[in-house]
Amino acid sequence: AVVGGGAGGTASAFFLRQLYGTDVQIDMYEPSNVLCGRVATVEVAGRMYEAGASMLHPSNRYAKGILSKFGLKEATRPNVLISFYNGENYTFRSSEWKIVTLFRLLWTFGYDLIRLYWFERSFLNLFDKIYSEHKHGHSFRNMSDFMYTLGQDTFINATKISACQLYADQGFGSNFINMMLNGGLLANYGQTCEVTGFVGAVSMAGIQPGLWSVRGGNKLLCSKLYENSSAHWIKEEVTKVSLTSGGQFAVRTSTNESNFLWLSIVIYSLYDHVIITTPINKDTSKLDVSGACSTYCPSDDNDQRRYRKTVATFVKGKLNSTKFQCESPTCPVILGTSNATYFRTIGFHYPVDFNESTGDTIESGIYKVFSDESLTKEQIDDLFDKHDSVDEVVWLAYPKYSAPENLTSFVLNEAGLYYTSPIESAASAMEMSLISARNAALLSFNDWYAVSEPVNNAKRNAPTEL
Ligand SMILES: Cc1cc2nc3c(=O)[nH]c(=O)nc-3n(C[C@H](O)[C@H](O)[C@H](O)COP(=O)(O)OP(=O)(O)OC[C@H]3O[C@@H](n4cnc5c(N)ncnc54)[C@H](O)[C@@H]3O)c2cc1C
Helix, strand or coil: EEEEHHHHHHHHHHHHHHHHHHCCCCCEEECCCCCCCCEEEEEEEEEEEEEECCCCCCCCHHHHHHHHHHCEEECCCCCCEEEECCCCCCEEECCCCCCHHHHHHHHHHHCCHHHHHHHHHHHHHHHHHHHHHHHHCCCCCEHHHHHHHHHHHHHHHHHHHEHHHHHHHHCCCHHHHHHHHHHHHHHHHCCCCCCEEHEEEEEEHCCCCEEEEEEECCCCHHHHHHHHCCCEECCCEEEEEEEEECCCCCEHHHHHEEEEEEEEEEEEEEEEEEEEEECCCCCCEEEECCCCCCCCCCCCCCCCEEEEEEEEEEEEEEEEEEHHHCCCCCCCCCCCCCCCCCCCCEEEEEECCCHHHHHCCHHHHHECCCCCCCCCCHHHHHHEEEEEEEEEEEEEEECCCHHHCCCCCCEECCCCECCCCHHHHHHCCCCHHHHHCCCCCCCHHHHCCCCCCCCCCHHHHCCCCC
């Protein structure tokens, strides 16, 4: 069984099907009516917009693989320009002219810009090793092995020190750290460079060119994975997983507990292996695995990390041109770089099905404002000269990161209980969940057949690539 139908859950179901073939039954538990969890669209003024994960990186190979395997298309949208705003003034602003932007970047950040290019490139090259490890059937039992195999001490150290320290150690200046690193982190994770160095490096990768999204909505990645997994979607919330004396896992849901006369009847389903793809802690899921875990037991006691509230406010309107000194809607994405701003980012967004060739114009877009708390009417009036509609989506978006990060286990019980969420201790992103899902499916498959690694692909009839 797979618990959760987000990117991690649907991908786990799909990868399990690829590895095991048609002989196994796969049940996927997801109580919501829509798949993809923190990847979701919201309807604003009659069009659909990304409300959760909106951008994918060009080096996200699993997401790209799903896109091309299932005939999905990348969304078309104009280039994204960014600016940094400290609450009173712009400290950096890109121009529609690329050469002007480059000049301004070099003027503001100097050699740190070149340093960033090389640093991120070597970081991404190390991280890319995960795809060949998976292709050869390697799976990782815990986060320490995962990080060490990919980036040896470099990656492990990056989870032990703060991003401020990591970038300072690499020779980046305070201007870069205060503006670019902090601005990127506030925009991506709502946190400053006190997060771990690894989260900082993932966040900096996200401000590079070539970001993409799926035409029609990123959640289509999940729908395609689910459809092609032939899994059975059970629309129920799992409350408890326990290990039976027969060595199987009993999965209990909120709807299969009922009282009949004086008897309390508990019905559960039995599985050989279970993959849990939702974070287990007070904020996100009340799932009780204490009767099933032995290798590692995620709980409130040992995972104190809280999930950060993030509010996405969608406004159809005209940005305050006096405050931001630019005309809607060509203003760059505005990143608040200090705690003096009550918003984290303001950006112009296009509907997920935006298509200029079918007559869509810039007017079909809206502004999306990310903030820690719901915006008040006064704040909305301060940001916009006028507005027609305001809609809000509240998320528990990502863990609160701090160094040193605890690197835990993907295996909760060696008898076959797996957990994808420990990868979020490195960084939270769609591709990270897809990677962890592939890893969990490989763990299950390798354990079931007691395959010593590397797996001999000839033993498998199932394809090992997307
Ligand atoms: C506002 C926002 C912006 C983001 N921006 C980006 C971005 O631009 N790019 C990017 O790559 N990432 C981004 N992310 C992060 C990304 O969305 C997540 O890292 C990723 O989608 C997590 O997927 P997941 O499947 O691991 O978890 P989730 O998406 O949380 O899925 C878990 C699923 O499990 C279900 N569930 C929970 N409890 C139970 C239970 N007891 N029984 C059964 N099911 C249960 C939930 O309903 C949910 O569907 C963003 C996230 C947010 C919130």
